[in-house]
Amino acid sequence: xxxxxxxxxxxxxxxxxxxxxxxxxxxxxxxxxxxxxxxxxxxxxxxxxxxxxxxxxxxxxxxxxxxxxxxxxxxxxxxxxxxxxxxxxxxxxxxxxxxxxxxxxxxxxxxxxxxxxxxxxxxxxxxxxxxxxxxxxxxxxxxxxxxxxxxxxxxxxxxxxxxxxxxxxxxxxxxxxxxxxxxxxxxxxxxxxxxxxxxxxxxxxxxxxxxxxxxxxxxxxxxxxxxxxxxxxxxxxxxxxxxxxxxxxxxxxxxxxxxxxxxxxxxxxxxxxxxxxxxxxxxxxxxxxxxxxxxxxxxxxxxxxxxxxxxxxxxxxxxxxxxxxxxxxxxxxxxxxxxxxxxxxxxxxxxxxxxxxxxxxxxxxxxxxxxxxxxxxxxxxxxxxxxxxxxxxxxxxxxxxxxxxxxxxxxxxxxxxxxxxxxxxxxxxxx
Amino acid sequence: xxxxxxxxxxxxxxxxxxxxxxxxxxxxxxxxxxxxxxxxxxxxxxxxxxxxxxxxxxxxxxxxxxxxxxxxxxxxxxxxxxxxxxxxxxxxxxxxxxxxxxxxxxxxxxxxxxxxxxxxxxxxxxxxxxxxxxxxxxxxxxxxxxxxxxxxxxxxxxxxxxxxxxxxxxxxxxxxxxxxxxxxxxxxxxxxxxxxxxxxxxxxxxxxxxxxxxxxxxxxxxxxxxxxxxxxxxxxxxxxxxxxxxxxxxxxxxxxxxxxxxxxxxxxxxxxxxxxxxxxxxxxxxxxxxxxxxxxxxxxxxxxxxxxxxxxxxxxxxxxxxxxxxxxxxxxxxxxxxxxxxxxxxxxxxxxxxxxxxxxxxxxxxxxxxxxxxxxxxxxxxxxxxxxxxxxxxxxxxxxxxxxxxxxxxxxxxxxxxxxxxxxxxxxxxxxxx
Numbered sequence: 001x002x003x004x005x006x007x008x009x010x011x012x013x014x015x016x017x018x019x020x021x022x023x024x025x026x027x028x029x030x031x032x033x034x035x036x037x038x039x040x041x042x043x044x045x046x047x048x049x050x051x052x053x054x055x056x057x058x059x060x061x062x063x064x065x066x067x068x069x070x071x072x073x074x075x076x077x078x079x080x081x082x083x084x085x086x087x088x089x090x091x092x093x094x095x096x097x098x099x100x101x102x103x104x105x106x107x108x109x110x111x112x113x114x115x116x117x118x119x120x121x122x123x124x125x126x127x128x129x130x131x132x133x134x135x136x137x138x139x140x141x142x143x144x145x146x147x148x149x150x151x152x153x154x155x156x157x158x159x160x161x162x163x164x165x166x167x168x169x170x171x172x173x174x175x176x177x178x179x180x181x182x183x184x185x186x187x188x189x190x191x192x193x194x195x196x197x198x199x200x201x202x203x204x205x206x207x208x209x210x211x212x213x214x215x216x217x218x219x220x221x222x223x224x225x226x227x228x229x230x231x232x233x234x235x236x237x238x239x240x241x242x243x244x245x246x247x248x249x250x251x252x253x254x255x256x257x258x259x260x261x262x263x264x265x266x267x268x269x270x271x272x273x274x275x276x277x278x279x280x281x282x283x284x285x286x287x288x289x290x291x292x293x294x295x296x297x298x299x300x301x302x303x304x305x306x307x308x309x310x311x312x313x314x315x316x317x318x319x320x321x322x323x324x325x326x327x328x329x330x331x332x333x334x335x336x337x338x339x340x341x342x343x344x345x346x347x348x349x350x351x352x353x354x355x356x357x358x359x360x361x362x363x364x365x366x367x368x369x370x371x372x373x374x375x376x377x378x379x380x381x382x383x384x385x386x387x388x389x390x391x392x393x394x395x396x397x398x399x400x401x402x403x404x405x406x407x408x409x410x411x412x413x414x415x416x417x418x419x420x421x422x423x424x425x426x427x428x429x430x431x
Numbered sequence: 432x433x434x435x436x437x438x439x440x441x442x443x444x445x446x447x448x449x450x451x452x453x454x455x456x457x458x459x460x461x462x463x464x465x466x467x468x469x470x471x472x473x474x475x476x477x478x479x480x481x482x483x484x485x486x487x488x489x490x491x492x493x494x495x496x497x498x499x500x501x502x503x504x505x506x507x508x509x510x511x512x513x514x515x516x517x518x519x520x521x522x523x524x525x526x527x528x529x530x531x532x533x534x535x536x537x538x539x540x541x542x543x544x545x546x547x548x549x550x551x552x553x554x555x556x557x558x559x560x561x562x563x564x565x566x567x568x569x570x571x572x573x574x575x576x577x578x579x580x581x582x583x584x585x586x587x588x589x590x591x592x593x594x595x596x597x598x599x600x601x602x603x604x605x606x607x608x609x610x611x612x613x614x615x616x617x618x619x620x621x622x623x624x625x626x627x628x629x630x631x632x633x634x635x636x637x638x639x640x641x642x643x644x645x646x647x648x649x650x651x652x653x654x655x656x657x658x659x660x661x662x663x664x665x666x667x668x669x670x671x672x673x674x675x676x677x678x679x680x681x682x683x684x685x686x687x688x689x690x691x692x693x694x695x696x697x698x699x700x701x702x703x704x705x706x707x708x709x710x711x712x713x714x715x716x717x718x719x720x721x722x723x724x725x726x727x728x729x730x731x732x733x734x735x736x737x738x739x740x741x742x743x744x745x746x747x748x749x750x751x752x753x754x755x756x757x758x759x760x761x762x763x764x765x766x767x768x769x770x771x772x773x774x775x776x777x778x779x780x781x782x783x784x785x786x787x788x789x790x791x792x793x794x795x796x797x798x799x800x801x802x803x804x805x806x807x808x809x810x811x812x813x814x815x816x817x818x819x820x821x822x823x824x825x826x827x828x829x830x831x832x833x834x835x836x837x838x839x840x841x842x843x844x845x846x847x848x849x850x851x852x853x854x855x856x857x858x859x860x861x862x863x864x865x
Contacts, residue, residue: 047580101733111551117572124567127560134556136654137478143658146571153663156551158620162852165722171730173720174854175626178597178618186615190630197633218584219592282614284605287593296611299541418602420614
């Protein structure tokens with residue numbers, strides 16, 4: 001570790017998730033083991049292979065922001081990001097008078113959702129039997145008359161980071177990345193590196209996503225990645241349990257304010273935690289599967305630990321990726337054991353997804369925020385629905401009931417579909 | 432620790448562009464002022480308002496990839512589950528590795544990273560044809576979701592979603608070249624490619640990798656993408672004059688056209704390049720990013736100043752500026768004002784090289800492709816004249832170089848990028864002298 005490098009701390013946080021509209025509600029539900037999973041209400045899903053998800057409940061943008069109508073074309077990801085960013089910025093209490101050109105944005109963001117009804121009806125009109133291909137001009141006629149230009153534009157992934165920069169006056173470096181389920185953890189890792197490198201002092205980072213729409217559920221169902229436990233939705237997400245059968249889609253956003261340590265100290269900011277280590281690797285194995293021996297995940301966790309300068313034995317809690325798919329949970333367990341050795345069996349591991357589902361691009365940052373809360377409140381959230389041990393998953397997963405424990409350093413993993421692996425080490429701040 | 436002093440160099444490039452897919456052909460088209468903009472051939476577009484664009488001609492993965500190589504053969508077999516954006520990226524990645532003389536296995540996998548730029552990749556509507564016919568009620572915008580769930584979903588290919596996820600170009604390239612190091616996909620609109628390259632530079636400097644394939648790929652040649660972009664891009668009405676249609680900084684500019692392409696650079700630490708005896712095409716000495724909150728060019732000026740500062744040079748050290756310049760009435764003006772903020776408006780300001788007249792809008796791939804054009808000019812020591820800027824708009828206070836080849840005298844070149852939202856990026860290259 002470079003002991004002279006600039007240090008990066010978390011000085012603000014905000015979240016809107018299936019477990020509530022702010023960070024406090026999220027953490028409260030997590031430590032009480034409350035599930036946010038229910039029947040899908042975003043659209044008519046009663047005949048889909050999977051009919052349940054973890055949706056953000058009772059969400060109206062106008063409850064959170066004035067002039068909500070201004071954002072009518074934006075997708076749910078942008079709406080969620082606007083709300084979480086408002087909470088994070090208020091929490092960070094950034095004074096007027098800072099050099100705003102040193103304040104940037106780095107999001108791991110999904111796209112908005114396609115105009116499903118107009119798209120499907122345009123295809124149907126342009127591909128009437130017996131045609132075997134869609135007629136281009138028939139399709140253009142239908143699309144150009146039924147699509148909303150504003151909505152189509154706001155689907156693009158860079159618009160969310162742009163909107164945040166516009167309304168919060170953030171003229172610093174502005175980035176968006178999309179590495180599936182690893183995206184917001186990667187955003188935080190690379191944003192940390194931008195601050196360390198001296199290119200910025202403050203970055204609004206995190207991510208937002210919703211795939212609880214007809215295309216999202218269709219796509220993941222076709223890949224057989226989702227749980228189809230329609231008989232018991234709240235019990236469907238069961239990471240590390242022998243009878244897990246896939247993940248449950250969630251949605252939402254998490255935003256943190258990352259700040260260079262001296263900058264935070266000078267302005268007397270509340271310092272919640274330090275981003276102490278970051279690892280990023282690729283499996284380079286297969287499009288659909290992670291490497292069976294956890295090659296990329298192992299290298300990634302090792303890289304994050306090396307970056308933090310900590311020995312594996314310093315890790316007091318692991319906030320797992322823990323998706324509740326057969327492969328992820330087995331490979332992640334394997335990787336943890338490979339890197340931590342015997343210490344793995346003494347380290348509590350849990351999956352926040354057992355309660356809030358998988359927030360895809362927003363998952364990593366929300367799990368980081370929960371980890372930051374663990375450092376402050378000394379209560380580790382459980383893995384709920386853990387009933388039947390899997391011989392290949394033999395660690396301490398904090399089954400079903402939260403645990404009081406003071407920890408100093410937390411490892412948080414995120415592994416993206418397509419092979420991108422991210423690990424972060426989050427530490428209690430010590431001067 | 433010495434990581435901050437690690438120098439970063441470009442040792443290879445591959446590009447598939449509307450003006451050609453090998454470096455010699457691209458250079459020739461730039462010198463000849465021959466635009467790649469033409470009437471669309473991909474499909475019948477007679478009912479689109481803008482019917483011209485910049486397609487990559489004669490793209491054939493089968494010709495470019497080698498069946499006898501097991502990894503390339505696996506990539507070829509997977510092509511039917513890759514959108515055109517991904518196919519273009521895979522082929523260009525092979526070109527970049529070949530240009531860098533990096534043989535398979537020559538780069539240590541754990542030190543080989545990928546930083547890629549992309550935008551949304553649209554679904555192919557034909558893949559949803561059966562499901563859509565079954566579940567559409569016949570009324571505009573009416574779909575019976577119960578039918579879709581029960582009968583539609585089973586009509587779609589199981590791997591359908593993988594065809595268009597934005598991180599799939601990076602995923603497939605990492606598999607083809609066994610790149611197991613840091614990997615990211617930047618989705619920051621038209622500056623995505625430049626931001627990806629900037630991030631690769633940052634990672635090389637901090638010593639988390641030795642070698643990167645970095646760049647971006649973007650194709651809108653699908654029915655859904657063409658429709659969407661026809662709705663929100665500002666497109667030219669010059670359907671009858673494709674060669675002269677896109678006119679950066681020209682008084683008569685009236686929008687851009689939809690283009691496509693891929694640009695990929697091999698970028699590595701100087702030490703690594705020298706150790707393996709690589710030919711060095713140029714050094715990356717500065718990068719900067721910013722956001723133009725007020726859309727007046729201040730953000731882009733901030734990004735440029737940050738890049739010059741990292742490069743430790745003054746504005747007067749820059750020979751020419753490769754602009755973003757879409758040919759958009761408003762955005763070109765903002766960009767020109769940003770350049771003038773930093774470099775002034777007189778004869779001492781560097782000349783500007785604006786290339787969208789050759790290609791049209793290139794999405795995420797704009798920056799990397801234009802860096803390839805820039806690197807070719809630097810290597811030939813000659814800057815081609817920008818096309819279609821016949822009457823410089825007085826609202827655009829920049830010196831656009833037009834006409835014949837102009838000798839390049841100073842060692843530094845600036846590349847800039849700008850998005851419709853206001854994201855800005857800048858990269859400074861230096862001619863490499865040992």
